[in-house]
Amino acid sequence: MTDGPHDPEHDPRASYALEPEYVAALTRRIVASSGRTAEVFSPLNGQPIAHVPQSTPADVAEAFARARRAQESWARTPLAERAAMLLRLHDLVLDRQEEILDLIVWESGKARKHAFDEPGHIALTARYYGRTAEQHLGTRRVPGIVPALTRVETHHVPKGVVGIISPWNYPFTMALCDGLPALLAGNAVVAKPDAQTMLSALFGAQLLEEAGLPADLWQVVAGPGPELGPALVDGADYVCFTGSTATGRIIAQQCAERLIGCSLELGGKNPILVLRDADIEKAAEGAVRGSFSNAGQLCVSMERMYVADQVYDRFVDRFVARTEAMSLGASLGWGVDMGSLISQQQLDAVTAHVDDAVAKGARVRTGGRARPDLGPYFYEPTILEGVTPEMTCFGHETFGPVIALYRFHEESEAVARANDGEYGLNAAIYSQDGNRARALARRIKCGTVNINEAFSATFGSIAAPMGGMRQSGMGRRQGAEGVLRFTETQSVGTQRLIRIAPMLGMSGELYAKVMTANLRLLKKLGRP
CATH class of the missing domain: 3.40.309.10 (Aldehyde Dehydrogenase; Chain A, domain 2)
Structure with a gap:
């Protein structure tokens, strides 16, 4: 292995630092009333980056209350408008990628070429879901029990408020990539990014606002997982977690007790x-x-x-x-x-x-x-x-x-x-x-x-x-599954002219024979 080239312009041991006003503007987005802060240091040189305000379980509850109020009108916003917000985010992420990369490298210590994967992944995610919104979430007609006389439609109804617990290793993309399809589906988000990499996640929230996301739809809390995790699961209608298998098991148990869904990307070998x-x-x-x-x-x-x-x-x-x-x-x-x-x-x-x-x-x-x-x-x-x-x-x-x-x-x-x-x-x-x-x-x-x-x-x-099999997790991000997990499927059936029951004095036995004959006929006709 060789040491990297010495470049004074990009040497973090030189005078580079984040401006206090810049950090303050980002951390003001955190819902926090404890008065406590946690000091965060850069892995590149051990220098302090920021003092991050810490949330309490009561702050988590307040974040969910705000998000829930905002979600009611967001769910009524036309799908095309929600998709357009993601496409604006796509452009913003690419336009601001140098600033994003600086934050990621400074907070995580990774090489810049690996940091580039993050804005790239978010741009891909925003564009994919922005372009395929109707394909995944539009109302669908499906075959009814009686051809031509039974009309059935399926709708995808938002869960409500999604809780996201994201890790430090890919702090920008993991903070946003699950939340983008959740927003597209009409949900609000309460996010708890990892303490080490809050600024990258907060900058992502800022870009969402600049892309036109209405106020209060994306809430951010900060603090230790054991302290805030239970409150986040208690408030959410669905939970996304990326992290260790041990913690994933705990979250799955808490979600099961509330009969809510979760998706977990966990460990791997x-x-x-x-x-x-x-x-x-x-x-x-x-x-x-x-x-x-x-x-x-x-x-x-x-x-x-x-x-x-x-x-x-x-x-x-x-x-x-x-x-x-x-x-x-x-x-x-x-x-x-x-x-x-x-x-x-x-x-x-x-x-x-x-x-x-x-x-x-x-x-x-x-x-x-x-x-x-x-x-x-x-x-x-x-x-x-x-x-x-x-x-x-x-x-x-x-x-x-x-x-x-x-x-x-x-x-x-x-x-x-x-x-x-x-x-x-x-x-x-x-x-x-x-x-x-x-x-x-x-x-x-x-x-x-x-x-x-x-x-x-x-x-x-x-x-x-x-996503993972076995102990590597449950659920999937990306693709159709990555957005449909944030919805409840609702079927609406309209019956016309005849009822699906004996009519005109028909006995139950005769009704069963008529229906049996119809079932055989529909199979011969190749109907699903």
């Missing part, structure tokens, strides 16, 4: 399969991005790699060489390949996983060290061999720049090992035979599988639903 016919250079390049984007702090990033015997040595040589060519650094500019971990807690977790593996016999092919010379929470991209089940990182999510390599001989063995464990979020397959790779993909128990790409092929295709 995502595998890559490199088949014997893979393009070695493409696979090695993709493995670097798949493993070390955002320093591995990505729910869909790769932590296990299964490589065919026939190409193992050649592939590993190229993967290690590409990894060692990466530049690391604390910079607001474009010149580094990987940035920092988010916090001391995350650094400690990554260090513990690698140290445990090495102590129990794993080999470090490259990396394996913290880099305090670059910033307080930097850790080198790390490739391990010889990881075994008794090592913590074998089955537990590391959520850092660490990947373990394993050989396989038969592809059925690779699929079985990819399906080991309790997670099932994302997987990747590298092969030059697309048909064979897609057939293997159907056997992998993951919500998304990418062929010759790590995660972007599915995650960046907004029409494709995204």
Whole structure:
């Protein structure tokens, strides 16, 4: 690994800082009356960024009250107007992306090129739902029980107010991407972004306002999850959560008690399969991005790699060489390949996983060290061999720049090992035979599988639903499922001329015979 180029203009150790007035304007959007604040520090250099006002459970209740009042008129706003707001947001995000990128990098410590994924993803999401609003949410005619005499329509009615708990690792896109289809469907939102990355989320709320979202439809609260989470679930009509499986279970239980729905994107231990016919250079390049984007702090990033015997040595040589060519650094500019971990807690977790593996016999092919010379929470991209089940990182999510390599001989063995464990979020397959790779993909128990790409092929295709199987979550964001989850489906049936019951003195037995004959006839006519 090499240190990133020194660029004084983009060196956070220089004089760069957020203006207090700028921070104050953003944090005023938080519903908070406690008088308490939490100080937030940049992972790039440990300098303070902001004092974030802290909300109370009573503030959460107030946020829901405001949102609920605003939602009543928003639900009556024509769908085309709601869609137009998303399309205006699309343009605003692209126009203001440099400001967005600065905030993301400063708060999260990630490389700027990885931060770019966030405004890009929000622009894609806003455009997709803005253009497909009628397709997903428009009134539909469906066949009635009596052809021509029974008219049935289905409507999608908004849930009401959606609670969103978003994480720190992708602070702009995760704060907004679930809320955009919720707004399109006629709901209001109460959002609780992670404390470390509030400013990116608050700037997203500001852009929504600039795009024409009416006041009070998007409320923001701030504070510890254990303190505010129960109040958020209690007030919501639907909950979106992105985070750990342990917390997801708690939220699912709380939602079940209230008989409300939730969607949960949770942990992963995502595998890559490199088949014997893979393009070695493409696979090695993709493995670097798949493993070390955002320093591995990505729910869909790769932590296990299964490589065919026939190409193992050649592939590993190229993967290690590409990894060692990466530049690391604390910079607001474009010149580094990987940035920092988010916090001391995350650094400690990554260090513990690698140290445990090495102590129990794993080999470090490259990396394996913290880099305090670059910033307080930097850790080198790390490739391990010889990881075994008794090592913590074998089955537990590391959520850092660490990947373990394993050989396989038969592809059925690779699929079985990819399906080991309790997670099932994302997987990747590298092969030059697309048909064979897609057939293997159907056997992998993951919500998304990418062929010759790590995660972007599915995650960046907004029409494709995204989410986890097994302990990696429930529900889906993106696609039709990503917007319909925020609605209740209502069916309205209108019956004409005849009733669906015996008429004109007809006995129940004769009625049953007539209906039976009609059912047989409709099947012969090919009716659904």
